[in-house]
Amino acid sequence: MTLKTMDEQTLRRYLLGDATDVEQEQVELWLMSDPEGYDLLVAAEDDLVDDFLSKRLSTSDVQLFNNYFLVTEERRQKLEFSRSLQSQIHKPPQPLPKPTPDSFWKSVFALMRRPAFGYAMAAVLPLLIAVNAWFMFRVVDLQRGLSSSNARLTEVVRDRDELMKQLTDKQSADEKLQAQLEALEQTISSLKNPASRETLLAFNLMPGVSRSSSNVQRIAITPTTRVAQASLLLLDDQFDSYAVALLDSENRQVWTRDRLLSKPVADGKAVIATVPTGHLPEGDYSFQLTGVTGSGTRENINRYYFRVVH
Amino acid sequence: MTQQRLSAKKRTLLGFALLHNYNSAKFTALHFVGNTQGTFGVSTPMPSPGSDMTPEEFDRLLHWLNPDRDKAGEKYEWIRKRLIKMFVCRGCHVPEELADRTINRVARKLPEVQSTYVGDPAHYFPGFARNIFLEWIKDRPPVLGMPNPPPESEADPRHACLEKCLEQLPREEHDLVLSYYEGEGRDKIEHRKMLADRFGLGINALRIRVCRIRLELQNCVERCRREIDGLKPTRGHQS
Numbered sequence: 081m082t083l084k085t086m087d088e089q090t091l092r093r094y095l096l097g098d099a100t101d102v103e104q105e106q107v108e109l110w111l112m113s114d115p116e117g118y119d120l121l122v123a124a125e126d127d128l129v130d131d132f133l134s135k136r137l138s139t140s141d142v143q144l145f146n147n148y149f150l151v152t153e154e155r156r157q158k159l160e161f162s163r164s165l166q167s168q169i170h171k172p173p174q175p176l177p178k179p180t181p182d183s184f185w186k187s188v189f190a191l192m193r194r195p196a197f198g199y200a201m202a203a204v205l206p207l208l209i210a211v212n213a214w215f216m217f218r219v220v221d222l223q224r225g226l227s228s229s230n231a232r233l234t235e236v237v238r239d240r241d242e243l244m245k246q247l248t249d250k251q252s253a254d255e256k257l258q259a260q261l262e263a264l265e266q267t268i269s270s271l272k273n274p275a276s277r278e279t280l281l282a283f284n285l286m287p288g289v290s291r292s293s294s295n296v297q298r299i300a301i302t303p304t305t306r307v308a309q310a311s312l313l314l315l316d317d318q319f320d321s322y323a324v325a326l327l328d329s330e331n332r333q334v335w336t337r338d339r340l341l342s343k344p345v346a347d348g349k350a351v352i353a354t355v356p357t358g359h360l361p362e363g364d365y366s367f368q369l370t371g372v373t374g375s376g377t378r379e380n381i382n383r384y385y386f387r388v389v390h
Numbered sequence: 391m392t393q394q395r396l397s398a399k400k401r402t403l404l405g406f407a408l409l410h411n412y413n414s415a416k417f418t419a420l421h422f423v424g425n426t427q428g429t430f431g432v433s434t435p436m437p438s439p440g441s442d443m444t445p446e447e448f449d450r451l452l453h454w455l456n457p458d459r460d461k462a463g464e465k466y467e468w469i470r471k472r473l474i475k476m477f478v479c480r481g482c483h484v485p486e487e488l489a490d491r492t493i494n495r496v497a498r499k500l501p502e503v504q505s506t507y508v509g510d511p512a513h514y515f516p517g518f519a520r521n522i523f524l525e526w527i528k529d530r531p532p533v534l535g536m537p538n539p540p541p542e543s544e545a546d547p548r549h550a551c552l553e554k555c556l557e558q559l560p561r562e563e564h565d566l567v568l569s570y571y572e573g574e575g576r577d578k579i580e581h582r583k584m585l586a587d588r589f590g591l592g593i594n595a596l597r598i599r600v601c602r603i604r605l606e607l608q609n610c611v612e613r614c615r616r617e618i619d620g621l622k623p624t625r626g627h628q629s
Binding site: 094097104105108109111112113116117118119121126130151152153157160161164165167168169 | 469471472475476478479480481482483485510512513515516519520548549552553556568571572594595597598600601602604605607608611612
Protein backbone atom coordinates (compact mmCIF):
# COMPACT_ATOMS: atom_id res chain seq x y z
CA MET A 81 0.00 0.00 0.00
CA THR A 82 1.31 3.48 -0.77
CA LEU A 83 0.11 6.81 0.47
CA LYS A 84 -0.60 9.39 -2.18
CA THR A 85 0.26 13.05 -2.03
CA MET A 86 -3.33 13.96 -1.31
CA ASP A 87 -3.13 11.89 1.86
CA GLU A 88 -0.74 14.30 3.51
CA GLN A 89 -3.73 15.61 5.37
CA THR A 90 -4.36 12.10 6.67
CA LEU A 91 -0.76 11.96 7.83
CA ARG A 92 -1.19 15.28 9.61
CA ARG A 93 -4.37 14.08 11.31
CA TYR A 94 -2.53 10.91 12.32
CA LEU A 95 0.30 12.96 13.85
CA LEU A 96 -2.14 15.18 15.72
CA GLY A 97 -4.08 12.13 17.02
CA ASP A 98 -7.12 13.23 15.02
CA ALA A 99 -7.27 10.33 12.55
CA THR A 100 -10.02 7.76 12.58
CA ASP A 101 -9.29 4.16 13.58
CA VAL A 102 -9.36 3.14 9.95
CA GLU A 103 -6.98 5.94 8.96
CA GLN A 104 -4.68 4.98 11.79
CA GLU A 105 -4.57 1.38 10.62
CA GLN A 106 -3.95 2.50 7.04
CA VAL A 107 -1.11 4.79 7.98
CA GLU A 108 0.52 2.19 10.23
CA LEU A 109 0.28 -0.51 7.60
CA TRP A 110 1.74 1.94 5.06
CA LEU A 111 4.50 2.71 7.54
CA MET A 112 5.32 -1.00 7.67
CA SER A 113 5.13 -1.39 3.88
CA ASP A 114 6.62 1.62 2.13
CA PRO A 115 10.42 1.80 2.23
CA GLU A 116 10.12 5.60 2.30
CA GLY A 117 7.19 5.63 4.71
CA TYR A 118 9.25 6.27 7.82
CA ASP A 119 11.17 9.18 6.29
CA LEU A 120 8.01 10.73 4.85
CA LEU A 121 6.32 10.50 8.24
CA VAL A 122 9.29 12.26 9.89
CA ALA A 123 9.19 14.89 7.12
CA ALA A 124 5.48 15.38 7.81
CA GLU A 125 6.35 15.89 11.48
CA ASP A 126 8.88 18.55 10.50
CA ASP A 127 6.32 20.30 8.32
CA LEU A 128 3.77 20.21 11.13
CA VAL A 129 6.23 21.71 13.58
CA ASP A 130 7.20 24.40 11.07
CA ASP A 131 3.56 25.26 10.48
CA PHE A 132 3.03 25.51 14.21
CA LEU A 133 5.99 27.85 14.60
CA SER A 134 4.83 29.91 11.62
CA LYS A 135 1.36 30.11 13.14
CA ARG A 136 -0.17 28.43 10.14
CA LEU A 137 -2.14 25.90 12.20
CA SER A 138 -5.79 26.33 13.04
CA THR A 139 -6.77 26.89 16.66
CA SER A 140 -7.97 23.33 17.04
CA ASP A 141 -4.79 21.96 15.48
CA VAL A 142 -2.69 24.10 17.80
CA GLN A 143 -4.56 22.59 20.71
CA LEU A 144 -3.93 19.07 19.39
CA PHE A 145 -0.35 19.97 18.72
CA ASN A 146 0.24 21.08 22.31
CA ASN A 147 -1.78 18.36 24.01
CA TYR A 148 -1.07 15.38 21.79
CA PHE A 149 1.84 15.90 19.45
CA LEU A 150 4.21 17.25 22.10
CA VAL A 151 3.58 14.37 24.48
CA THR A 152 7.02 12.84 23.92
CA GLU A 153 10.39 14.30 24.78
CA GLU A 154 11.58 13.54 21.27
CA ARG A 155 9.00 15.86 19.77
CA ARG A 156 9.63 18.64 22.28
CA GLN A 157 13.29 18.51 21.29
CA LYS A 158 12.25 18.62 17.67
CA LEU A 159 10.17 21.72 18.37
CA GLU A 160 13.08 23.47 20.07
CA PHE A 161 15.43 22.59 17.27
CA SER A 162 12.94 23.73 14.62
CA ARG A 163 12.50 27.03 16.45
CA SER A 164 16.27 27.59 16.28
CA LEU A 165 16.40 26.54 12.66
CA GLN A 166 13.62 28.93 11.68
CA SER A 167 15.37 31.75 13.51
CA GLN A 168 18.49 30.95 11.58
CA ILE A 169 16.68 30.71 8.25
CA HIS A 170 14.72 33.92 8.71
CA LYS A 171 17.55 35.82 10.34
CA PRO A 172 17.94 39.13 8.53
CA PRO A 173 21.21 39.39 6.68
CA GLN A 174 23.93 41.07 8.71
CA PRO A 175 24.76 44.57 7.44
CA LEU A 176 28.13 44.69 5.84
CA PRO A 177 30.75 46.32 8.04
CA LYS A 178 32.00 49.67 6.87
CA PRO A 179 35.35 49.35 5.24
CA THR A 180 38.19 50.53 7.42
CA PRO A 181 41.58 51.69 6.20
CA ASP A 182 43.15 48.38 7.09
CA SER A 183 40.23 46.26 5.83
CA PHE A 184 42.21 45.43 2.73
CA TRP A 185 45.05 43.92 4.75
CA LYS A 186 42.61 42.18 7.04
CA SER A 187 40.92 40.61 4.05
CA VAL A 188 44.31 39.60 2.67
CA PHE A 189 45.28 37.95 5.97
CA ALA A 190 41.86 36.34 6.20
CA LEU A 191 42.32 35.00 2.69
CA MET A 192 45.71 33.59 3.62
CA ARG A 193 44.20 31.82 6.61
CA ARG A 194 41.60 30.08 4.50
CA PRO A 195 42.26 26.41 3.68
CA ALA A 196 41.50 27.12 0.02
CA PHE A 197 44.44 29.52 -0.03
CA GLY A 198 46.64 26.77 1.39
CA TYR A 199 45.42 24.31 -1.22
CA ALA A 200 45.91 26.85 -3.98
CA MET A 201 49.42 27.62 -2.75
CA ALA A 202 50.17 23.90 -2.51
CA ALA A 203 49.09 23.57 -6.12
CA VAL A 204 50.92 26.69 -7.33
CA LEU A 205 54.15 26.23 -5.33
CA PRO A 206 55.55 23.32 -7.40
CA LEU A 207 54.74 25.32 -10.53
CA LEU A 208 56.59 28.37 -9.15
CA ILE A 209 59.57 26.20 -8.21
CA ALA A 210 59.61 24.66 -11.67
CA VAL A 211 59.42 28.07 -13.38
CA ASN A 212 62.11 29.45 -11.07
CA ALA A 213 64.35 26.48 -11.79
CA TRP A 214 63.80 26.97 -15.51
CA PHE A 215 64.75 30.66 -15.23
CA MET A 216 67.85 29.79 -13.19
CA PHE A 217 68.82 27.28 -15.81
CA ARG A 218 68.30 29.88 -18.54
CA VAL A 219 70.36 32.49 -16.67
CA VAL A 220 73.24 30.04 -16.19
CA ASP A 221 72.97 29.05 -19.84
CA LEU A 222 72.99 32.68 -20.97
CA GLN A 223 75.94 33.48 -18.68
CA ARG A 224 77.83 30.55 -20.18
CA GLY A 225 76.97 31.81 -23.67
CA LEU A 226 78.06 35.35 -22.69
CA SER A 227 81.42 34.06 -21.39
CA SER A 228 81.94 32.12 -24.60
CA SER A 229 81.06 35.17 -26.69
CA ASN A 230 83.47 37.32 -24.66
CA ALA A 231 86.25 34.79 -25.20
CA ARG A 232 85.55 34.75 -28.92
CA LEU A 233 85.44 38.54 -28.98
CA THR A 234 88.84 38.70 -27.25
CA GLU A 235 90.21 36.22 -29.76
CA VAL A 236 88.79 38.20 -32.67
CA VAL A 237 90.26 41.44 -31.27
CA ARG A 238 93.64 39.73 -30.92
CA ASP A 239 93.41 38.43 -34.49
CA ARG A 240 92.43 41.89 -35.66
CA ASP A 241 95.42 43.49 -33.89
CA GLU A 242 97.73 40.88 -35.41
CA LEU A 243 96.32 41.46 -38.85
CA MET A 244 96.65 45.22 -38.38
CA LYS A 245 100.30 44.72 -37.42
CA GLN A 246 100.83 42.46 -40.42
CA LEU A 247 99.13 45.04 -42.59
CA THR A 248 101.34 47.80 -41.22
CA ASP A 249 104.45 45.65 -41.75
CA LYS A 250 103.31 44.80 -45.23
CA GLN A 251 102.63 48.45 -46.01
CA SER A 252 106.08 49.29 -44.71
CA ALA A 253 107.62 46.53 -46.81
CA ASP A 254 105.60 47.69 -49.78
CA GLU A 255 106.85 51.20 -49.28
CA LYS A 256 110.46 49.89 -49.21
CA LEU A 257 109.83 47.78 -52.26
CA GLN A 258 108.22 50.75 -53.94
CA ALA A 259 111.29 52.85 -53.14
CA GLN A 260 113.58 50.09 -54.45
CA LEU A 261 111.40 49.75 -57.51
CA GLU A 262 111.57 53.46 -58.11
CA ALA A 263 115.36 53.35 -57.66
CA LEU A 264 115.63 50.43 -60.08
CA GLU A 265 113.40 52.18 -62.58
CA GLN A 266 115.54 55.26 -62.21
CA THR A 267 118.68 53.16 -62.76
CA ILE A 268 117.11 51.39 -65.74
CA SER A 269 116.03 54.66 -67.20
CA SER A 270 119.47 56.10 -66.69
CA LEU A 271 121.00 53.02 -68.27
CA LYS A 272 118.67 53.35 -71.18
CA ASN A 273 119.73 56.94 -71.56
CA PRO A 274 122.37 57.24 -74.42
CA ALA A 275 124.40 59.59 -72.34
CA SER A 276 124.97 56.92 -69.82
CA ARG A 277 126.07 54.17 -72.20
CA GLU A 278 129.71 55.03 -71.64
CA THR A 279 129.62 54.78 -67.90
CA LEU A 280 131.52 51.44 -67.73
CA LEU A 281 135.16 51.18 -68.66
CA ALA A 282 136.49 47.62 -68.70
CA PHE A 283 140.13 46.76 -69.01
CA ASN A 284 142.51 43.92 -68.30
CA LEU A 285 145.64 44.15 -66.18
CA MET A 286 148.57 41.79 -66.32
CA PRO A 287 150.65 41.06 -63.22
CA GLY A 288 154.39 41.64 -63.03
CA VAL A 289 154.53 45.02 -64.84
CA SER A 290 156.45 47.55 -62.69
CA ARG A 291 155.42 51.13 -62.17
CA SER A 292 158.50 52.48 -63.70
CA SER A 293 158.08 50.37 -66.79
CA SER A 294 157.40 52.28 -69.90
CA ASN A 295 154.70 49.91 -70.98
CA VAL A 296 152.53 50.54 -67.93
CA GLN A 297 148.94 50.43 -69.11
CA ARG A 298 147.21 53.73 -69.56
CA ILE A 299 143.54 53.97 -68.75
CA ALA A 300 141.71 56.90 -70.25
CA ILE A 301 138.64 57.91 -68.28
CA THR A 302 136.17 60.21 -69.96
CA PRO A 303 133.74 62.46 -68.06
CA THR A 304 130.92 60.06 -68.83
CA THR A 305 132.77 57.10 -67.36
CA ARG A 306 131.30 56.34 -64.05
CA VAL A 307 132.76 52.95 -63.27
CA ALA A 308 136.08 51.35 -64.15
CA GLN A 309 136.09 47.56 -64.31
CA ALA A 310 139.49 45.95 -64.07
CA SER A 311 140.07 42.27 -64.84
CA LEU A 312 143.09 41.19 -62.76
CA LEU A 313 144.44 38.17 -64.62
CA LEU A 314 145.60 35.29 -62.44
CA LEU A 315 148.64 33.19 -63.10
CA ASP A 316 147.49 30.51 -60.79
CA ASP A 317 144.07 30.27 -59.15
CA GLN A 318 144.84 28.57 -55.78
CA PHE A 319 142.75 30.48 -53.27
CA ASP A 320 139.20 30.27 -52.15
CA SER A 321 138.64 34.01 -52.47
CA TYR A 322 140.53 37.18 -53.09
CA ALA A 323 140.87 40.69 -51.69
CA VAL A 324 141.70 43.71 -53.84
CA ALA A 325 143.07 47.06 -52.62
CA LEU A 326 143.46 50.13 -54.87
CA LEU A 327 146.67 52.04 -54.00
CA ASP A 328 147.72 55.47 -55.30
CA SER A 329 151.21 56.45 -56.38
CA GLU A 330 152.23 56.91 -52.79
CA ASN A 331 150.85 53.45 -51.86
CA ARG A 332 147.91 54.87 -49.95
CA GLN A 333 144.88 52.69 -50.05
CA VAL A 334 142.00 54.53 -51.70
CA TRP A 335 139.54 51.70 -52.24
CA THR A 336 139.24 48.03 -51.20
CA ARG A 337 136.98 45.04 -51.66
CA ASP A 338 136.95 41.53 -50.03
CA ARG A 339 135.49 38.08 -50.76
CA LEU A 340 135.87 38.36 -54.52
CA LEU A 341 135.87 35.13 -56.52
CA SER A 342 137.88 34.33 -59.63
CA LYS A 343 135.99 34.19 -62.89
CA PRO A 344 136.91 32.61 -66.19
CA VAL A 345 137.93 35.07 -68.90
CA ALA A 346 139.36 34.68 -72.43
CA ASP A 347 142.94 34.54 -71.15
CA GLY A 348 142.34 32.21 -68.24
CA LYS A 349 141.00 33.32 -64.90
CA ALA A 350 140.72 36.78 -63.43
CA VAL A 351 139.44 38.67 -60.42
CA ILE A 352 137.08 41.49 -61.43
CA ALA A 353 137.45 44.74 -59.51
CA THR A 354 134.81 47.40 -60.24
CA VAL A 355 135.86 50.84 -58.98
CA PRO A 356 133.86 54.09 -59.19
CA THR A 357 135.79 56.59 -61.23
CA GLY A 358 135.48 59.10 -58.41
CA HIS A 359 138.37 57.25 -56.79
CA LEU A 360 140.52 57.54 -59.87
CA PRO A 361 141.80 61.06 -60.65
CA GLU A 362 144.76 61.29 -62.99
CA GLY A 363 147.81 59.54 -61.69
CA ASP A 364 149.54 56.21 -61.16
CA TYR A 365 147.69 53.46 -59.34
CA SER A 366 148.05 49.78 -58.55
CA PHE A 367 145.80 46.98 -57.41
CA GLN A 368 147.23 44.82 -54.60
CA LEU A 369 145.72 41.31 -55.02
CA THR A 370 145.64 39.15 -51.87
CA GLY A 371 144.67 35.47 -51.83
CA VAL A 372 142.49 34.22 -48.92
CA THR A 373 142.39 30.53 -47.95
CA GLY A 374 139.40 28.73 -46.44
CA SER A 375 140.95 29.09 -42.99
CA GLY A 376 141.27 32.86 -43.51
CA THR A 377 144.97 32.92 -44.19
CA ARG A 378 145.89 35.86 -46.41
CA GLU A 379 148.80 35.99 -48.89
CA ASN A 380 149.85 38.79 -51.20
CA ILE A 381 149.92 37.41 -54.67
CA ASN A 382 150.48 40.16 -57.24
CA ARG A 383 150.44 43.84 -57.89
CA TYR A 384 148.85 45.35 -60.99
CA TYR A 385 150.07 48.85 -62.06
CA PHE A 386 148.22 51.26 -64.34
CA ARG A 387 148.02 54.96 -65.09
CA VAL A 388 144.86 57.01 -65.28
CA VAL A 389 144.62 59.79 -67.76
CA HIS A 390 141.63 62.04 -68.43
CA MET B 391 24.58 -15.83 35.81
CA THR B 392 26.06 -17.26 32.73
CA GLN B 393 28.46 -15.56 30.46
CA GLN B 394 29.78 -17.08 27.30
CA ARG B 395 32.03 -15.66 24.61
CA LEU B 396 30.33 -14.51 21.42
CA SER B 397 31.78 -14.59 17.97
CA ALA B 398 32.04 -11.19 16.32
CA LYS B 399 29.21 -11.95 13.98
CA LYS B 400 26.94 -13.15 16.75
CA ARG B 401 27.86 -10.21 18.94
CA THR B 402 26.82 -7.96 16.11
CA LEU B 403 23.60 -9.82 15.72
CA LEU B 404 22.81 -9.71 19.39
CA GLY B 405 24.13 -6.21 19.76
CA PHE B 406 21.27 -4.58 17.98
CA ALA B 407 18.79 -6.32 20.20
CA LEU B 408 20.55 -5.54 23.44
CA LEU B 409 21.40 -2.00 22.51
CA HIS B 410 17.80 -1.03 22.07
CA ASN B 411 16.88 -2.51 25.39
CA TYR B 412 19.63 -0.70 27.16
CA ASN B 413 17.58 2.32 27.99
CA SER B 414 14.34 0.57 28.78
CA ALA B 415 13.12 0.57 32.32
CA LYS B 416 12.83 -3.17 32.12
CA PHE B 417 14.42 -5.64 29.75
CA THR B 418 11.37 -6.89 28.05
CA ALA B 419 12.82 -8.60 25.04
CA LEU B 420 15.66 -10.76 23.89
CA HIS B 421 16.91 -11.71 27.32
CA PHE B 422 17.95 -15.28 27.46
CA VAL B 423 20.69 -17.54 28.62
CA GLY B 424 22.41 -19.49 25.89
CA ASN B 425 20.77 -20.50 22.69
CA THR B 426 19.70 -23.61 20.95
CA GLN B 427 23.15 -24.22 19.60
CA GLY B 428 24.66 -23.54 22.99
CA THR B 429 27.36 -21.42 21.46
CA PHE B 430 26.60 -17.98 22.82
CA GLY B 431 24.51 -16.18 25.31
CA VAL B 432 24.09 -12.97 27.21
CA SER B 433 24.55 -12.24 30.81
CA THR B 434 22.14 -11.44 33.57
CA PRO B 435 18.73 -11.51 32.03
CA MET B 436 16.25 -9.34 33.86
CA PRO B 437 12.93 -10.50 32.55
CA SER B 438 9.73 -8.62 33.02
CA PRO B 439 7.00 -10.82 34.33
CA GLY B 440 5.45 -12.71 31.51
CA SER B 441 7.29 -10.88 28.72
CA ASP B 442 10.51 -12.79 28.19
CA MET B 443 11.57 -14.26 24.90
CA THR B 444 13.39 -17.54 24.98
CA PRO B 445 16.39 -18.16 22.73
CA GLU B 446 14.31 -20.57 20.71
CA GLU B 447 11.62 -17.93 20.18
CA PHE B 448 14.26 -15.39 19.20
CA ASP B 449 15.87 -17.74 16.70
CA ARG B 450 12.51 -18.65 15.25
CA LEU B 451 11.55 -14.97 14.89
CA LEU B 452 14.78 -14.09 13.12
CA HIS B 453 14.48 -17.05 10.79
CA TRP B 454 10.92 -16.04 9.99
CA LEU B 455 12.00 -12.49 9.19
CA ASN B 456 14.72 -13.81 6.88
CA PRO B 457 16.62 -17.10 6.67
CA ASP B 458 19.81 -15.10 6.33
CA ARG B 459 20.84 -14.15 9.85
CA ASP B 460 22.32 -10.76 8.94
CA LYS B 461 19.36 -9.74 6.81
CA ALA B 462 17.05 -10.92 9.58
CA GLY B 463 18.83 -8.59 11.99
CA GLU B 464 18.42 -5.68 9.61
CA LYS B 465 14.73 -6.46 9.20
CA TYR B 466 14.32 -6.69 12.96
CA GLU B 467 15.80 -3.20 13.31
CA TRP B 468 13.63 -1.87 10.49
CA ILE B 469 10.42 -3.14 12.15
CA ARG B 470 11.39 -2.01 15.64
CA LYS B 471 12.17 1.51 14.47
CA ARG B 472 8.74 1.84 12.87
CA LEU B 473 6.96 0.34 15.86
CA ILE B 474 8.58 2.97 18.06
CA LYS B 475 7.49 5.74 15.72
CA MET B 476 4.02 4.24 15.68
CA PHE B 477 3.76 4.36 19.47
CA VAL B 478 5.15 7.90 19.53
CA CYS B 479 2.51 8.96 17.08
CA ARG B 480 -0.14 7.41 19.29
CA GLY B 481 1.03 9.57 22.16
CA CYS B 482 3.02 7.01 24.12
CA HIS B 483 5.97 8.32 26.09
CA VAL B 484 7.56 4.86 26.53
CA PRO B 485 7.58 3.80 22.87
CA GLU B 486 10.64 1.52 23.06
CA GLU B 487 9.08 -0.54 25.82
CA LEU B 488 5.86 -1.07 23.89
CA ALA B 489 7.77 -1.89 20.71
CA ASP B 490 9.71 -4.60 22.50
CA ARG B 491 6.53 -5.98 24.05
CA THR B 492 4.99 -6.13 20.60
CA ILE B 493 7.96 -8.06 19.21
CA ASN B 494 7.88 -10.48 22.15
CA ARG B 495 4.23 -11.15 21.63
CA VAL B 496 4.67 -11.79 17.92
CA ALA B 497 7.55 -14.16 18.72
CA ARG B 498 5.40 -16.15 21.14
CA LYS B 499 2.52 -16.28 18.68
CA LEU B 500 4.73 -17.31 15.83
CA PRO B 501 4.55 -21.14 16.19
CA GLU B 502 0.81 -20.95 15.61
CA VAL B 503 0.86 -18.80 12.49
CA GLN B 504 4.28 -19.30 10.92
CA SER B 505 3.21 -22.22 8.75
CA THR B 506 0.11 -20.52 7.38
CA TYR B 507 1.13 -16.84 7.23
CA VAL B 508 1.54 -15.44 3.76
CA GLY B 509 3.12 -12.06 3.00
CA ASP B 510 5.61 -9.64 4.45
CA PRO B 511 6.18 -10.48 8.13
CA ALA B 512 6.36 -6.74 8.89
CA HIS B 513 2.65 -6.44 8.12
CA TYR B 514 1.92 -8.80 10.98
CA PHE B 515 3.20 -6.39 13.66
CA PRO B 516 0.86 -3.35 13.50
CA GLY B 517 -2.16 -5.34 14.70
CA PHE B 518 -0.24 -6.59 17.71
CA ALA B 519 1.05 -3.08 18.33
CA ARG B 520 -2.47 -1.67 18.51
CA ASN B 521 -3.44 -4.30 21.10
CA ILE B 522 -0.33 -3.62 23.14
CA PHE B 523 -1.04 0.12 23.03
CA LEU B 524 -4.65 -0.41 24.12
CA GLU B 525 -3.49 -2.58 27.01
CA TRP B 526 -0.92 0.02 28.01
CA ILE B 527 -3.32 2.97 27.80
CA LYS B 528 -5.83 1.03 29.82
CA ASP B 529 -3.35 0.54 32.67
CA ARG B 530 -1.65 3.90 32.33
CA PRO B 531 -3.55 6.65 30.54
CA PRO B 532 -1.41 8.88 28.37
CA VAL B 533 -0.33 12.19 29.78
CA LEU B 534 -2.23 14.89 27.96
CA GLY B 535 -2.05 18.62 28.25
CA MET B 536 1.71 18.93 28.32
CA PRO B 537 2.95 22.36 29.37
CA ASN B 538 3.87 24.65 26.52
CA PRO B 539 7.56 24.71 25.69
CA PRO B 540 9.53 27.57 27.21
CA PRO B 541 9.66 30.72 25.09
CA GLU B 542 12.58 31.18 22.83
CA SER B 543 15.57 32.85 24.38
CA GLU B 544 18.42 34.55 22.63
CA ALA B 545 20.73 33.01 25.20
CA ASP B 546 19.68 29.52 24.16
CA PRO B 547 22.89 27.66 23.37
CA ARG B 548 21.06 25.93 20.54
CA HIS B 549 21.45 29.04 18.40
CA ALA B 550 25.22 29.07 18.62
CA CYS B 551 25.32 25.30 18.25
CA LEU B 552 23.09 25.42 15.20
CA GLU B 553 25.30 27.98 13.50
CA LYS B 554 28.32 25.82 14.21
CA CYS B 555 26.59 22.65 12.98
CA LEU B 556 25.36 24.39 9.83
CA GLU B 557 28.92 25.42 9.07
CA GLN B 558 30.04 21.83 9.45
CA LEU B 559 27.61 20.63 6.81
CA PRO B 560 28.89 20.05 3.28
CA ARG B 561 28.25 23.16 1.20
CA GLU B 562 25.55 21.52 -0.94
CA GLU B 563 23.60 20.25 2.07
CA HIS B 564 24.03 23.58 3.86
CA ASP B 565 22.58 25.48 0.91
CA LEU B 566 19.84 22.94 0.34
CA VAL B 567 18.49 22.94 3.89
CA LEU B 568 18.46 26.75 4.06
CA SER B 569 16.98 27.12 0.60
CA TYR B 570 14.31 24.48 1.17
CA TYR B 571 12.42 26.65 3.64
CA GLU B 572 12.38 29.81 1.55
CA GLY B 573 9.11 31.31 0.42
CA GLU B 574 5.54 31.08 1.58
CA GLY B 575 2.44 29.38 0.22
CA ARG B 576 2.44 28.88 -3.54
CA ASP B 577 5.89 30.36 -3.91
CA LYS B 578 7.28 27.79 -1.49
CA ILE B 579 5.73 24.93 -3.47
CA GLU B 580 7.16 26.25 -6.73
CA HIS B 581 10.52 26.85 -5.12
CA ARG B 582 10.66 23.27 -3.87
CA LYS B 583 9.76 21.96 -7.32
CA MET B 584 12.61 24.00 -8.73
CA LEU B 585 14.97 22.63 -6.08
CA ALA B 586 13.85 19.08 -6.82
CA ASP B 587 14.56 19.65 -10.53
CA ARG B 588 17.92 21.14 -9.80
CA PHE B 589 18.95 18.13 -7.70
CA GLY B 590 17.34 15.66 -10.06
CA LEU B 591 14.98 14.39 -7.37
CA GLY B 592 11.24 13.89 -6.98
CA ILE B 593 9.37 16.02 -4.47
CA ASN B 594 9.19 13.21 -1.92
CA ALA B 595 12.83 12.31 -2.39
CA LEU B 596 13.73 15.97 -1.82
CA ARG B 597 11.62 16.05 1.36
CA ILE B 598 13.35 12.92 2.60
CA ARG B 599 16.77 14.30 1.85
CA VAL B 600 16.06 17.55 3.67
CA CYS B 601 14.49 15.61 6.51
CA ARG B 602 17.67 13.56 6.94
CA ILE B 603 19.89 16.63 6.82
CA ARG B 604 17.65 18.24 9.41
CA LEU B 605 17.85 15.16 11.64
CA GLU B 606 21.61 15.15 11.33
CA LEU B 607 21.65 18.83 12.27
CA GLN B 608 19.39 18.22 15.23
CA ASN B 609 21.63 15.44 16.54
CA CYS B 610 24.66 17.67 16.05
CA VAL B 611 22.99 20.51 17.97
CA GLU B 612 22.05 18.17 20.80
CA ARG B 613 25.62 16.91 21.07
CA CYS B 614 26.88 20.46 21.04
CA ARG B 615 24.39 21.55 23.66
CA ARG B 616 25.33 18.66 25.94
CA GLU B 617 28.96 19.61 25.62
CA ILE B 618 28.11 23.17 26.59
CA ASP B 619 25.89 22.14 29.46
CA GLY B 620 28.39 19.52 30.57
CA LEU B 621 25.62 16.98 30.58
CA LYS B 622 26.13 13.32 30.07
CA PRO B 623 24.68 12.09 26.80
CA THR B 624 21.31 10.45 27.04
CA ARG B 625 20.19 7.82 24.61
CA GLY B 626 17.36 8.81 22.39
CA HIS B 627 15.57 6.65 19.90
CA GLN B 628 16.20 8.88 16.92
CA SER B 629 18.38 7.58 14.19
